[in-house]
Amino acid sequence: MALAAEILGDRWTLLILREAFYGVCRYDDMREDLKAPRSTLTDRLNSLVARGILEKQPYQEAGDRVRQAYVLTEAGRGLALTFLALAQWGEAHVTGGAAPVAVLDRETGAPLRVALVDEGGRAADPARAALRLRN
Amino acid sequence: MALAAEILGDRWTLLILREAFYGVCRYDDMREDLKAPRSTLTDRLNSLVARGILEKQPYQEAGDRVRQAYVLTEAGRGLALTFLALAQWGEAHVTGGAAPVAVLDRETGAPLRVALVDEGGRAADPARAALRLRN
DNA sequence: CTATCTGAGTTCAAAATTGAAACTTAGATT
DNA sequence: AATCTAAGTTTCAATTTTGAACTCAGATAG
Numbered sequence: 001m002a003l004a005a006e007i008l009g010d011r012w013t014l015l016i017l018r019e020a021f022y023g024v025c026r027y028d029d030m031r032e033d034l035k036a037p038r039s040t041l042t043d044r045l046n047s048l049v050a051r052g053i054l055e056k057q058p059y060q061e062a063g064d065r066v067r068q069a070y071v072l073t074e075a076g077r078g079l080a081l082t083f084l085a086l087a088q089w090g091e092a093h094v095t096g097g098a099a100p101v102a103v104l105d106r107e108t109g110a111p112l113r114v115a116l117v118d119e120g121g122r123a124a125d126p127a128r129a130a131l132r133l134r135n
Numbered sequence: 136m137a138l139a140a141e142i143l144g145d146r147w148t149l150l151i152l153r154e155a156f157y158g159v160c161r162y163d164d165m166r167e168d169l170k171a172p173r174s175t176l177t178d179r180l181n182s183l184v185a186r187g188i189l190e191k192q193p194y195q196e197a198g199d200r201v202r203q204a205y206v207l208t209e210a211g212r213g214l215a216l217t218f219l220a221l222a223q224w225g226e227a228h229v230t231g232g233a234a235p236v237a238v239l240d241r242e243t244g245a246p247l248r249v250a251l252v253d254e255g256g257r258a259a260d261p262a263r264a265a266l267r268l269r270n
Numbered sequence: 271c272t273a274t275c276t277g278a279g280t281t282c283a284a285a286a287t288t289g290a291a292a293c294t295t296a297g298a299t300t
Numbered sequence: 301a302a303t304c305t306a307a308g309t310t311t312c313a314a315t316t317t318t319g320a321a322c323t324c325a326g327a328t329a330g
Contacts (some may be wrong), residue, residue, distance in 0.1 A: 067225045087136050093210040094138050101268055113257050114251055118247055129219075129247055
């Protein structure tokens with residue numbers, strides 16, 4: 001987890017990834033949302049690309065030249081569970097109220113949540129979980 | 136999630152919390168494990184206490200004076216799912232190999248994992264999840 | 271063809287943060 | 301009275317971050 005800490009252990013990186021999950025993928029849109037300094041934003045975006053969490057995709061809008069969009073890679077999308085767990089924690093322990101986003105089943109509209117499950121895919125009581133160091 | 140980012144968006148804070156989850160709770164033990172500068176460690180521990188994620192508990196060892204231990208509060212323990220999801224991600228996308236820790240059911244010893252579940256506690260396909268902004 | 275606009279950066283000085291090492295403190299032990 | 305230890309403070313140089321101004325490349329307007 002030390003590497004994960006190195007990647008995520010940065011205020012801007014975390015916020016940039018949140019933007020990416022919301023679908024914001026253009027430099028200037030992120031800059032405006034986050035009010036991050038340009039040089040820092042450029043630096044963090046490059047790091048995330050170098051680590052394979054974001055990738056640049058050229059896109060072109062009508063009557064405009066080609067530009068780069070920053071989109072989540074497969075590995076980047078893999079962080080979704082972590083973000084959802086974090087949002088769920090924030091809702092329960094920090095904001096105290098309802099979080100600004102909810103996770104729903106795209107088809108039934110039923111609410112979903114992050115939980116610990118056993119091999120059969122049944123939610124397990126977190127109190128039963130034990131950490132075991134591998135060797 | 137902005138507040139969560141403010142709390143966790145820091146390399147040392149993330150590592151300190153990992154120590155706390157492993158059960159390390161003494162200043163000098165953390166300092167040695169993390170090789171963090173004293174001033175930074177003191178600063179981060181104080182922040183975590185101020186935010187109610189860690190708390191100081193006085194303890195006394197035989198023939199020694201009272202000292203303070205830093206232990207996770209209820210809110211702090213609530214971050215476990217987030218950490219497990221992050222460890223799971225690291226295992227799948229960063230280290231490529233087996234993570235150093237596994238989560239097991241304390242009683243049956245069966246492996247557990249973090250997943251998205253529906254209201255009935257059944258694991259749901261992450262691809263079916265959709266974010267919905269509340270208003 | 272010259273001027274202007276926009277997204278996506280660079281560059282640079284000033285301010286904030288970090289890191290390493292030395293110093294402090296309060297009790298317990300020698 | 302001197303020494304040891306856990307848990308900090310203090311100090312100060314080195315690094316990082318910020319904010320503001322500047323650059324660049326192509327599209328479009330006049």
